[in-house]
Amino acid sequence: MVADCVFCRIVSGDIPSERLLEDKRCIVIRDIHPQAPQHLLVVTKAHIPTAADVREEKLPLLGHLVMAATKAAEQVGIAKTGYRLVINNGPDSGQEVPHLHLHVLGGAKLGRLG
Numbered sequence: 001m002v003a004d005c006v007f008c009r010i011v012s013g014d015i016p017s018e019r020l021l022e023d024k025r026c027i028v029i030r031d032i033h034p035q036a037p038q039h040l041l042v043v044t045k046a047h048i049p050t051a052a053d054v055r056e057e058k059l060p061l062l063g064h065l066v067m068a069a070t071k072a073a074e075q076v077g078i079a080k081t082g083y084r085l086v087i088n089n090g091p092d093s094g095q096e097v098p099h100l101h102l103h104v105l106g107g108a109k110l111g112r113l114g
């Protein structure tokens with residue numbers, strides 16, 4: 001838990017959130033500024049700043065986040081129509097919150113990456 005980290009505060013319940021899913025490693029919430037009709041965030045419970053900080057012993061965590069995204073996509077009805085998974089990593093990606101999370105974007109035809 002990092003006191004000034006918004007996602008740590010959401011995970012701890014300090015900031016209330018609607019949790020679409022929760023398990024021992026992550027929660028799934030809605031993005032406060034959605035960039036698609038469905039924009040979910042799969043947020044790790046542990047404070048790990050970026051995907052680049054995931055070391056070998058934590059590699060299963062990344063697979064776990066993808067599985068949680070799959071379940072959440074089914075739950076909000078975008079599993080069949082498709083969706084995009086995004087992990088921003090560092091300044092040039094525009095990463096705003098330095099706490100590992102996976103964006104799940106869908107619910108409409110998305111523009112190209114760039």
Ligand code: AMP
Nearest residue numbers: 006030031032033088094095096097098
């Ligand atoms: P990133 O730029 O990859 O770090 O993404 C951080 C995301 O967190 C942004 O899309 C924000 O809109 C979102 N966000 C920031 N604060 C909150 C919050 N309190 N609840 C839900 N989403 C948030």
